[in-house]
Amino acid sequence: MLFFVFRCKVKIETGKSSSSLKKLNKKAMNRKPFTIADEVLSFLRDGGNVFDLNYRDFINRSMTIDEMRIIFKKRKAIWERQGEPCAEQPHAILSNPEFHSNGVIYTEEVLKYPALCEIFAEEIVKKFFAEEFTEQKDLSFTKKSIDTIVSYSPYLGSEVARIIKKRFNHEVAFVLAEQGEAGGPVKLSAKIDNGKVLIVQDLIPNGSGIISELKKAILKQNPSVEILKHAYVLVHRTNAPTDNPLIVCFQLNIKNVLYYECPDCKNGSKGLIAQEGNNINILNGIK
Numbered sequence: 001m002l003f004f005v006f007r008c009k010v011k012i013e014t015g016k017s018s019s020s021l022k023k024l025n026k027k028a029m030n031r032k033p034f035t036i037a038d039e040v041l042s043f044l045r046d047g048g049n050v051f052d053l054n055y056r057d058f059i060n061r062s063m064t065i066d067e068m069r070i071i072f073k074k075r076k077a078i079w080e081r082q083g084e085p086c087a088e089q090p091h092a093i094l095s096n097p098e099f100h101s102n103g104v105i106y107t108e109e110v111l112k113y114p115a116l117c118e119i120f121a122e123e124i125v126k127k128f129f130a131e132e133f134t135e136q137k138d139l140s141f142t143k144k145s146i147d148t149i150v151s152y153s154p155y156l157g158s159e160v161a162r163i164i165k166k167r168f169n170h171e172v173a174f175v176l177a178e179q180g181e182a183g184g185p186v187k188l189s190a191k192i193d194n195g196k197v198l199i200v201q202d203l204i205p206n207g208s209g210i211i212s213e214l215k216k217a218i219l220k221q222n223p224s225v226e227i228l229k230h231a232y233v234l235v236h237r238t239n240a241p242t243d244n245p246l247i248v249c250f251q252l253n254i255k256n257v258l259y260y261e262c263p264d265c266k267n268g269s270k271g272l273i274a275q276e277g278n279n280i281n282i283l284n285g286i287k
């Protein structure tokens with residue numbers, strides 16, 4: 001709440017010199033971190049700016065799915081239908097228009113901002129440390145450090161590498177993966193050195209086939225590497241079972257259906273191409 005007061009002050013005093021504004025902004029940035037999810041949620045619901053958050057607001061705990069949803073909503077990066085299909089509420093047509101859906105999520109629309117990417121990369125790192133280092137005083141800790149992070153996400157992958165490098169005080173490489181065109185093999189942006197490889201992914205859209213393809217590409221390039229058992233995933237879009245072991249930060253329950261089986265269309269709901277124009281706001285009931 002104290003922070004909100006500072007923000008108001010900045011708005012009111014826009015006639016001040018830039019040095020005064022800098023001081024006010026500095027004061028705002030020096031606020032005490034939020035300690036619980038309710039504080040973050042109230043701040044954002046009261047009109048707070050997502051860019052005034054930082055990873056310290058989520059320290060010593062995992063971000064809740066409600067916090068993730070409100071941050072994504074503020075960046076127009078998520079819509080999930082509430083309730084049953086009905087004529088009054090539109091639904092989404094996906095980028096492949098054969099498929100209609102009761103939800104959409106665009107992780108890169110959030111992760112493209114370094115401040116938000118840092119917050120979400122910290123969520124992956126928390127999961128990684130909780131899973132791989134259950135004993136906090138494990139003396140072999142540093143020996144277990146990883147050598148390379150591979151990801152399809154340029155933002156999340158490189159940020160996780162940066163944070164883990166800092167924590168381990170040990171150099172960590174980042175290699176970007178790119179899906180092959182028309183089902184072709186996955187391309188890797190650089191050579192993967194021997195050692196331990198961690199796979200980080202921003203989104204599992206529908207099934208974990210992309211992780212299988214990635215593992216194949218890594219081992220084809222360098223059969224000597226050790227890929228960690230679990231891939232670490234920020235958002236799993238559907239709750240369909242997967243062939244690959246995943247550690248997921250945020251599990252959603254979005255469904256894709258073929259257009260001729262779409263329950264929303266059958267109930268008279270209008271389909272909107274979610275990525276076009278203002279449609280994400282229309283889906284969210286925002287004018």
Ligand SMILES: [Zn+2]
Pocket residue numbers: 091100101259262263264265266271
């Ligand atoms: Zn439909």
